[in-house]
Amino acid sequence: MSGADTSKQKINPGDHLANERTFLAWIRTSIALMGFGFVVVKFSLFVKQLSLVITDKVLLPGKGFSATIGIILVAIGALMALLSYFRYRRIEKQLLRNAYFPSFALSLLMTVAIVLVSGLLLWYLLPNT
Incomplete structure (x- = not known):
């Protein structure tokens, strides 16, 4: 066997572990987003109930x-x-085929989605003047 046959390289466990760490980072981020969404919904309900208790009417009726x-x-x-x-x-x-090609589609999709939701939140939070 000569050194010319490089198609069968050893599997690097570090690459697979890095892939798993990246996956877990995406999962933690998704859990954080879901938690934040839950807080936004519940905080709105809390503000409505608090305004009813304090003033006997719902504040922010149009929002x-x-x-x-x-x-x-x-x-x-x-x-x-x-x-x-x-x-x-x-x-x-x-990685198992030794043919890794990076893709930024998920990063781009999530960035666009978060920017759009951030825009909605800003529009909602800014006072109507």
Whole structure:
């Protein structure tokens, strides 16, 4: 056997462990997004109930979008968890074939989604002047 046959390289466990750490980081981020969405929804409910107790009327009557924004955040977090699993499996297969090709599609998709939801939150939070 000559040194010319390099198609069968040894599997590097560090690459697989790095792939798993990246997957777990995506999962932690998705859990954080879902938690934040839950807090946004529940905080809106808390403010409405508090305003009823204090003033006998609901404050901020025209601003009922926080529940929608919170639900969108939870949905984005769930979608992120699902897509990160598919990304993890795809990269694992590439590593086993020794043919890894980086992809930034999931990062771009999540960045765009978070920027859009952030825009919605800013629009909601800024006072109507």
